Amino acid sequence: MRKRGQERVLLTGATGFIGRRLAETLLEAECNVHLLVRPSSDKKPLYALAGEPVLHEHDGTMQGMMKLFRAAEPDTVIHLAGVTLPDHSVEDVDAMLQANVVLGTQILDACLRFKTKRFINTGTYWQHFNHDAYNPVCLYAATKQALEDILRYYTETSTLRALTLVLYDVYGPGDPRDKLLSQLERARRDGGELKLTPGRQLVDFVHVDDVASAYVHALKLLSERASDVHGRSFSVRTGKPVSVKEFIETYLRLTQANVPVEFGAKPYRPRVVMSPWEGPLLPGWKARIGLEDGLRRTIDCWSPKSKAKAAHG
Secondary structure: OOOOOEEEEEEOOOOHHHHHHHHHHHHHOOOEEEEEOOOOOOOHHHOOOOOEEEEEOOOOHHHHHHHHHHOOOEEEEOOOOOOOOOOOOHHHHHHHHHHHHHHHHHHHHHHHOOOEEEEEEEEEEEEHHHOOOOOOOOOOHHHHHHHHHHHHHHHOOOOEEEEEEEEEEEOOOOOOOHHHHHHHHHHHHHHOOEEEEEOEEOOOOEHHHHHHHHHHHHHHHHHHHHHHOOOOOEEEEOOOOOOOOHHHHHHHHHHHOOEEEEEEOOOOOOOOOOOOOOOOOOOOOOOOOOHHHHHHHHHHOOOOHHHHHHHHO
């Protein structure tokens, strides 16, 4: 049951690493949370969320989206869902366009017709190669820009208030993705060796809890100070990037592990970002979890004791 004055939020991408943590954070903030999921998604982790979010399956059609909005009646949509690929094959194109452009457009059109008040979009710093206002690193980044351009049409022709949060390299406990941190942990556990690039590229690592807090803060800003933030993009970054090599050295020092790492064994991929775009920060928000603290929290969750505790609730 919806409490008086309770924000009704429709979240996409909740089956992903960031989305699940954001769903938890929204529930902790006492929002009435509705989750858009695909029929093929693994929903079991979502059923375990405290606060009982409402799940809505989307069949991929515009008619299905209208039915979903009629049931969810969101005040705000937070759009996180997408297919993230630094490199793509021919087989990836259809799925990427469907997830990154078509789905968002369907949602925006439903927002228009159901007079949804707010929309929080998700971008990537890969839209800003060489620190340009727009220069996509890859097709994925180009599709994110495409939705931003479509979003402008809907905000110009309706009362929908919107902003975009630009994400950087997000990490934290429970990340199932095959990222650098999980590769390091796997090598530490299994005794493997890592063959990497020279590792001089700077990366802004942001803890997932800080990212979740940024979305909740953005929701508050759109509710209370929409004129200050509407139509703008804001970076969700620490402002303290480190090189990949420094990141690995910090991990090895904290774990006291002896993982063989061969820097320079692989070339940089084309259009590698050597230093991240420094876009404007979200007003009134800042990252609070430093890299060492965030790494410790993540490493602790990998310990046998922590896993046993999680398994027993």
